[in-house]
Amino acid sequence: MRRLLSDLGAYAGGLVRDARSGWDHFFFAPADPTPLGLIRLAVGLLLLWSLGVTGLDLRAFLGSDGWADPAVVRLFLSERAPSAWSLWFWVPDAWLVPAWAACLAVVGLFAAGFGSRVTAVLAWAIAVSTTRRSPVTVFGFDDILATWAFYLAVTGASGRAVSVDRLITRYRLSRAVARRRPGAKGRIAWDEAGTGAPAASVGVNLGLRLIQLHLCLVYLMPGLSKLQGSAWWDGTAAWGIVAAGEFRRFDLTWLAEEPYWTYVVALATHAALAFELSYPVAVWVRPLRPLALAAASATHLAIGLTLGLTEFSLAMLAGNLAFASGPWLRSLVAGRPPAPTARVLYDGGCPRCRASMAVVTAVDPDRVFEPVDLTVTDLPAIHPALDREACMRSMHVVDARGRVSVGYDAVLTLAWRAPLLWPFAIAGSVPGVPILGRRIYDRIARSRPRDEACTDDTCGLHPPTQPRAEAGRTAR
């Protein structure tokens, strides 16, 4: 008996120690911020879209004469959720449009990752306020979005990647590196500006873990609850979803015919239930995780296409990003292993060019750009076709395949390789824009200052140690 008790005690003690250690490892190990940054971007854009669409019915949804009479909403909340709150209750009708516009601006900043710690809290407050002010227009999408926004707000770490905040931090670092340029013939050590891989943090891990756990619950609960319904056992439930008259986007009534009824409808029903019940387990098993995420993607794609619940599906997919690997996500744009795919030849004697390289280094997703100061480099070693005169006239980019792009086209080449510049790349590639862009670029390049005629603070900190007349004093 004594042995039994002592063994039981040892087992219990070990269990507690292991649980504490596992808990700490699960919640307090630093994690890569890229997935959380992407979740913030997705949640921000969805919230922006939702608010924008609300703006089409602003008075009907949030005004005092709207569907949800504020007096009734207050009564409703006082009975069912007395601690619930909404900022919209304090906004008079006359201020609805300015308040809505301010909310759009805040959510836009949140999506961009600007002032993330503050804008994340404000974006969550806006999301919750809107659902509480108009509880009759709320559906699953709003709850999921507000939940992800809550985790982004309380952990305060969503701006550590894929954000303007990080871009500013990296730009400052790159600019500081540029300022340390070791003389006119020295090379700037751009590597010292760090890589594109953001630093791991515990705050990020907390955000990801909470979203992961909550996501599992969001799948598990409907899965368990569906087990009560015979339609989920007899294989007919999927019909009830695709044939629901108010949700259908396409005519799928042919699914009532054989063999689709037996094989497609039943299979879809069983697969949906199996997915919801297995996801909360499979997604934690590393070899099965890609399968679980693929199944989630397929499920939400199907929901979005057949029911038109596109926003809900996107919100759920945003949550699934919490299980994605940061290095893998970055490798989608930076390659694996990350390797320079573009050598950027710039005029090291031009302060504006050095500042531009600081921007290029700051937006570099993961060392895919290699700035090369053409004034201290043997150009033929980089590409035999490079001409120093031409390179001094405008920026050249040489990609991994040896293709050379020049001037505005070089800027576009860089923009397409840096996700943060994709909006610029898209806008700058619209037919007609490149013609204008090349003219503007050439004008700026021709009039660019060089170190003797310094005009900005970047070069002002390190005046040239010797005349650079031979390198081309005047802009060409």
Added chain:
Amino acid sequence: MRRDPADQVGVSGVDDRRGGWPVMGRRIVSAVLLFHIAAVLAGALAASPASELERKVVGPFGVYHEATNLGQSYRYYSPAPPPTPVVTATVAFDDGRPEATVRLPDRGLSPRLRYQRHLALAHHLFVDFDEARRFAGDGGRSRWARAYARHLGKTFPGARSVALTVRFHLIPDPARVRELRAEAGSRGVNLDAEEFYTVPERIGVFPCDAS
């Protein structure tokens, strides 16, 4: 009480921080995490059908749920995909104008998210109407119904009254769909045909000046 060796800084020489967080910080955050996880679980489990225990456990988390907008039950499409409530509002005027009819959801709305919001309007009205009918014995006492009528009265100046009805857009019986497909051939099946709706139920007629 035995301490985690990692906590014994200065004794074992093992670093007492994980991820740069001090022990006290981890303990405080762990307590908050435990509370939060318990709150979310309790909220998910308390929706019907739930045991008496599950309903009692959720009580202490009520304020937290309300303040954070958490505590949802996430029981989508269960126990089976439901039919969809569709609300019709008929607005009558004093000045002889013909009656105006508003359908919730309005099929003409775009983008799709606006339509989804109108589906939610109809759903929430039906839930409130059903509760009023069951607990107060009169569906016309639905507060949302009065609020909707008030809104429609303001939307249509000069409105005398708003009559609200609700019916269900049913999930079609697959056997009937097969019959119709056989009859219709390539024209397809009209899922908006009257046979796929229930008979409208009257929620109430609400005078606009008193709504």
